[in-house]
Amino acid sequence: MAAWLLLLPILSSLLPGGDGWHLPLASDPTLEAPAQFAMEVYNRGRHPGAAAVLQSVQGRSLKMAHGVLYSLEVTLHEPPCSPPTACKDPQSSGTLHCRFEVLDQMWAKQTLLKQDCGQPGAQHLPWSSGDQPPVPPSQGDSVQLITLFKDFLTTYNKSYANATETQRRLGIFAQNLELARQMQELDQGSAEYGVTKFSDLTEEEFRTFYLNPLLSSLPGQALRPAPPAKGPAPAAWDWRDHGAVTEVKNQGMCGSCWAFSVTGNVEGQWFLRHGTLLALSEQELVDCDTLDHACGGGLPSNAYTAIERLGGLETEKDYSYEGHKERCTFSPDKARAYINSSVDLSRDEEELAAWLAENGPISIALNAFGMQFYRRGVSHPFRPLCSPWFIDHAVLIVGYGNRLGLPFWAIKNSWGQDWGEEGYYYLYRGARACGVNAMASSAIVD
Numbered sequence: 204m205a206a207w208l209l210l211l212p213i214l215s216s217l218l219p220g221g222d223g224w225h226l227p228l229a230s231d232p233t234l235e236a237p238a239q240f241a242m243e244v245y246n247r248g249r250h251p252g253a254a255a256v257l258q259s260v261q262g263r264s265l266k267m268a269h270g271v272l273y274s275l276e277v278t279l280h281e282p283p284c285s286p287p288t289a290c291k292d293p294q295s296s297g298t299l300h301c302r303f304e305v306l307d308q309m310w311a312k313q314t315l316l317k318q319d320c321g322q323p324g325a326q327h328l329p330w331s332s333g334d335q336p337p338v339p340p341s342q343g344d345s346v347q348l349i350t351l352f353k354d355f356l357t358t359y360n361k362s363y364a365n366a367t368e369t370q371r372r373l374g375i376f377a378q379n380l381e382l383a384r385q386m387q388e389l390d391q392g393s394a395e396y397g398v399t400k401f402s403d404l405t406e407e408e409f410r411t412f413y414l415n416p417l418l419s420s421l422p423g424q425a426l427r428p429a430p431p432a433k434g435p436a437p438a439a440w441d442w443r444d445h446g447a448v449t450e451v452k453n454q455g456m457c458g459s460c461w462a463f464s465v466t467g468n469v470e471g472q473w474f475l476r477h478g479t480l481l482a483l484s485e486q487e488l489v490d491c492d493t494l495d496h497a498c499g500g501g502l503p504s505n506a507y508t509a510i511e512r513l514g515g516l517e518t519e520k521d522y523s524y525e526g527h528k529e530r531c532t533f534s535p536d537k538a539r540a541y542i543n544s545s546v547d548l549s550r551d552e553e554e555l556a557a558w559l560a561e562n563g564p565i566s567i568a569l570n571a572f573g574m575q576f577y578r579r580g581v582s583h584p585f586r587p588l589c590s591p592w593f594i595d596h597a598v599l600i601v602g603y604g605n606r607l608g609l610p611f612w613a614i615k616n617s618w619g620q621d622w623g624e625e626g627y628y629y630l631y632r633g634a635r636a637c638g639v640n641a642m643a644s645s646a647i648v649d
């Protein structure tokens with residue numbers, strides 16, 4: 204039976220009244236904190252005596268995969284304007300009605316996404332004048348949602364154990380669509396966010412299966428700094444055009460990104476030194492690198508040391524990927540590539556580009572906030588949502604360039620070819636976006 208047939212009973216439950224997203228506005232003590240935050244932003248830059256005062260708040264909240272989205276209707280009192288310049292909008296002193304939308308992220312600061320104020324009774328408020336309400340979705344969206352979910356199940360060949368589970372996944376899918384829409388609205392690049400093969404996972408599941416929140420806190424080996432590049436960076440470079448990059452691989456439900464990042468780098472270094480492109484073994488690192496934590500996470504700097512101590516890497520074919528830790532079966536006579544040392548690279552993106560063009564693909568780690576729902580284009584997440592201090596995913600930079608005026612890094616990921624642009628992520632270059640420059644390193648083959 205096609206998985207989406209399980210949805211038929213759910214479809215009827217989404218018809219009028221049944222979906223729980225059309226909750227009426229309510230007064231609720233949990234709305235106080237986001238309302239105070241919205242007022243704080245609203246009053247920013249004013250003298251304390253000229254600040255507007257919150258009078259009442261109603262609203263609703265939507266629990267999303269990455270936090271809570273509040274839609275608030277606030278009545279506030281604007282003090283008389285003296286001096287008039289102390290008021291944000293001198294014409295609107297007295298009682299105002301405002302609509303605020305506050306996003307409360309688990310790991311980031313609160314963000315005011317929308318602010319619209321007017322005199323009571325005025326018709327310009329977007330949510331009450333027939334515009335699309337940002338939340339909740341309309342009745343028509345529910346049918347559209349089911350269609351999207353069916354497409355998702357077909358595209359990624361997904362199925363669930365039973366109807367209850369299918370319904371639960373549909374709920375998560377809906378929340379994720381909303382989150383992707385918010386990311387889309389806030390993106391400063393050209394990226395498209397939306398349905399991906401991870402659209403049915405909660406934020407917690409996604410983090411647990413695919414990311415390494417510990418990545419930046421693990422004790423790592425201190426690497427010596429690399430000598431700087433000899434010349435300036437060319438305008439663009441891509442190691443895929445020079446045969447130094449293997450096919451995109453798939454780490455599966457295992458936090459082994461660090462191993463993929465490092466084998467990708469060693470594959471490039473070996474190719475540039477010896478002229479042969481070998482697909483090298485991540486499973487060897489998952490099983491045998493005792494400095495790291497297999498599917499529980501690791502650090503590239505540790506993995507280089509492990510490769511040196513073990514005596515090299517076997518090929519993917521000889522020591523193939525299983526996606527969970529097994530007994531170490533590495534044998535030194537099967538090693539087909541070795542490294543002699545490793546280096547830490549510059550935090551300056553221009554210098555990184557120059558080093559990359561001269562020396563090969565670079566292992567990096569970044570904040571993967573923009574990646575769960577990334578589809579294509581140059582991603583440039585709203586900075587407060589993609590903090591450079593929250594590094595949780597290791598990947599491989601293989602090139603850089605400009606796309607319609609947007610400078611980008613071309614980043615090889617390890618989530619299969621059915622994610623992103625054929626497995627690649629394009630991230631804005633030159634603004635330390637998502638901490639892209641925070642942990643760059645490379646193996647050295649003498």
Ligand SMILES: *[C@@H]1O[C@H](CO)[C@@H](O)[C@H](O)[C@H]1NC(C)=O
Binds near residue numbers: 362
């Ligand atoms: C789809 O998934 C089913 C069960 O999960 C599996 O048996 C089948 O081979 C998959 N088909 C494709 C095309 O991946």
Ligand SMILES: *[C@@H]1O[C@H](CO)[C@@H](O)[C@H](O)[C@H]1NC(C)=O
Binds near residue numbers: 364365366367368
């Ligand atoms: C449905 O599947 C979920 C996930 O596999 C399982 O936890 C749950 O017990 C199942 N429910 C029923 C009624 O079989």
Ligand SMILES: *[C@@H]1O[C@H](CO)[C@@H](O)[C@H](O)[C@H]1NC(C)=O
Binds near residue numbers: 543649
């Ligand atoms: C690099 O490492 C390999 C393997 O461990 C070793 O055979 C080779 O001599 C080393 N090269 C240098 C220059 O030390």
